[in-house]
Amino acid sequence: MPTLAEIQTGIRDALVLGDRSAVMPLLLGGLHPEHRLAIHQRHYAASLTRALVERFPATVWLVGSDLVTHAARTFVRDHPPEKPCIAEYGEEFPRYLGAQAGTEALPYLAQFAAIDWHLGRLALATDDSPRVHVIHLDWSLDELMTIFLTENTPEQFALRREEVWLEMYGLRGELRMTRLSDEAASRASGQTQREISCVPS
Amino acid sequence: MAERTGIGLRLPHIAEVVATRPPVGWLEIHPENFLANPHAIELLTDLARDYPISVHTVGISIGSADGIDLAHLRRLRDLVDRLDPILVSGHLAWSSIGGTYLNDLLPLPYTADTLRLVAGQLKRVQDSLGRAYVIENPSTYLSLATSTMSELDFLHALVDATGCGLLCDVSNIYLSGHNMGYDPYRVIDEFPAAAVKELHLGGFTSEDDDATPGATVLIDTHAHQVADPAWALYAHAIGRFGAQPTIVEWDADLPALEVLVGEAAKADAVRTQAREERHAYAR
Numbered sequence: 001m002p003t004l005a006e007i008q009t010g011i012r013d014a015l016v017l018g019d020r021s022a023v024m025p026l027l028l029g030g031l032h033p034e035h036r037l038a039i040h041q042r043h044y045a046a047s048l049t050r051a052l053v054e055r056f057p058a059t060v061w062l063v064g065s066d067l068v069t070h071a072a073r074t075f076v077r078d079h080p081p082e083k084p085c086i087a088e089y090g091e092e093f094p095r096y097l098g099a100q101a102g103t104e105a106l107p108y109l110a111q112f113a114a115i116d117w118h119l120g121r122l123a124l125a126t127d128d129s130p131r132v133h134v135i136h137l138d139w140s141l142d143e144l145m146t147i148f149l150t151e152n153t154p155e156q157f158a159l160r161r162e163e164v165w166l167e168m169y170g171l172r173g174e175l176r177m178t179r180l181s182d183e184a185a186s187r188a189s190g191q192t193q194r195e196i197s198c199v200p201s
Numbered sequence: 202m203a204e205r206t207g208i209g210l211r212l213p214h215i216a217e218v219v220a221t222r223p224p225v226g227w228l229e230i231h232p233e234n235f236l237a238n239p240h241a242i243e244l245l246t247d248l249a250r251d252y253p254i255s256v257h258t259v260g261i262s263i264g265s266a267d268g269i270d271l272a273h274l275r276r277l278r279d280l281v282d283r284l285d286p287i288l289v290s291g292h293l294a295w296s297s298i299g300g301t302y303l304n305d306l307l308p309l310p311y312t313a314d315t316l317r318l319v320a321g322q323l324k325r326v327q328d329s330l331g332r333a334y335v336i337e338n339p340s341t342y343l344s345l346a347t348s349t350m351s352e353l354d355f356l357h358a359l360v361d362a363t364g365c366g367l368l369c370d371v372s373n374i375y376l377s378g379h380n381m382g383y384d385p386y387r388v389i390d391e392f393p394a395a396a397v398k399e400l401h402l403g404g405f406t407s408e409d410d411d412a413t414p415g416a417t418v419l420i421d422t423h424a425h426q427v428a429d430p431a432w433a434l435y436a437h438a439i440g441r442f443g444a445q446p447t448i449v450e451w452d453a454d455l456p457a458l459e460v461l462v463g464e465a466a467k468a469d470a471v472r473t474q475a476r477e478e479r480h481a482y483a484r
């Protein structure tokens with residue numbers, strides 16, 4: 001008789017990887033229980049894909065929901081959640097998205113999605129939680145993000161390749177971004193890893 | 202304990218609930234939606250001054266073969282200490298294995314081994330929280346062929362082994378009875394009534410059952426109003442359990458807050474009528 005751990009590992013493999021082989025002989029439900037298992041499989045993929053897409057609104061605005069949704073679908077298979085707070089799921093998604101086939105023309109995509117990630121966290125901050133994150137950028141993506149946040153779209157926008165240390169601040173839904181001076185940036189780069197995020201280009 | 206029916210409080214409604222203080226008896230939250238959201242915790246702490254709060258976890262995974270996630274349990278304990286809820290509850294199910302969290306409430310095989318595991322992990326959770334952890338009957342589409350007892354027998358055995366309280370989700374009983382082919386009224390009649398601390402009602406979605414051509418399967422989406430047969434079963438449950446504190450759950454395709462408040466008012470009306478009928482029989 002299979003152990004509980006074997007049953008649960010079999011169900012995990014079915015939900016995450018689509019491999020039902022180990023668990024199918026153990027399931028009861030209707031005449032064809034594989035269709036009942038499919039209810040759980042669909043829930044896993046759909047709920048997490050939706051959570052990720054909703055977590056990156058600026059990224060969806062920039063590249064469209066098709067690209068983000070497609071990447072999210074494979075991300076939930078390749079990087080399943082490890083913790084029960086789904087709002088914390090997806091920190092690795094910017095890097096993953098930026099490595100997708102078809103994004104070669106968008107070398108700044110991972111860094112833009114990383115700003116999106118940090119602003120999403122900071123929007124929920126209070127006086128009792130971290131309110132400042134600092135990120136290193138290789139493009140003027142703060143200007144692009146400002147267009148998204150203010151819904152103030154110029155006639156033309158040119159992204160410049162430049163080094164930016166961006167300080168992001170949030171408190172109860174209010175967000176602010178400030179470029180750090182060279183001096184402040186060198187201080188920032190000495191801070192703890194937790195608050196500094198460097199996404200390789 | 203809350204006399205009026207309460208609602209499941211979801212993040213999109215929280216600002217309106219803070220601003221308007223709707224006429225519901227209490228509020229139930231999923232801590233997993235709040236733990237990563239300090240602003241929402243702040244608002245909830247404010248609401249806790251006016252409403253009794255219940256903390257209903259979806260992430261504790263009491264049936265995981267590889268143990269309770271202690272880091273998550275610590276975060277839960279900190280939130281519980283802050284809110285001082287009237288109830289803390291979770292599901293007879295599992296959600297994580299081998300460090301992967303599956304974002305679902307998955308079925309357990311009902312065996313003596315599972316009973317030992319769940320009873321031990323329940324004790325661990327209760328010891329850590331320093332308070333009772335109430336167990337909810339799951340919604341079911343599948344069962345395990347290795348089970349040696351029914352869900353109902355398992356719940357009785359768990360109550361006998363641990364003295365735990367139960368959260369009876371009436372909609373889950375209706376849905377599971379439909380999906381697995383048993384009589385939901387019999388389950389209410391044979392449920393461990395003395396252990397019941399809370400009732401749940403939630404909306405489900407009916408789909409064609411690919412597993413049984415020509416039949417339907419009910420999916421526990423919490424995306425609709427409570428269906429008529431679940432209201433009828435709720436009235437029957439009140440007749441059996443008395444006027445237990447009740448929560449109406451709605452999680453997906455959230456309606457306007459007033460619709461949810463209306464569902465809670467409907468539960469109050471159904472409960473009042475069921476109690477009057479019960480007393481009429483008693484006379």
Ligand SMILES: [Fe+2]
Binds near residue numbers: 402450
């Ligand atoms: Fe429930």
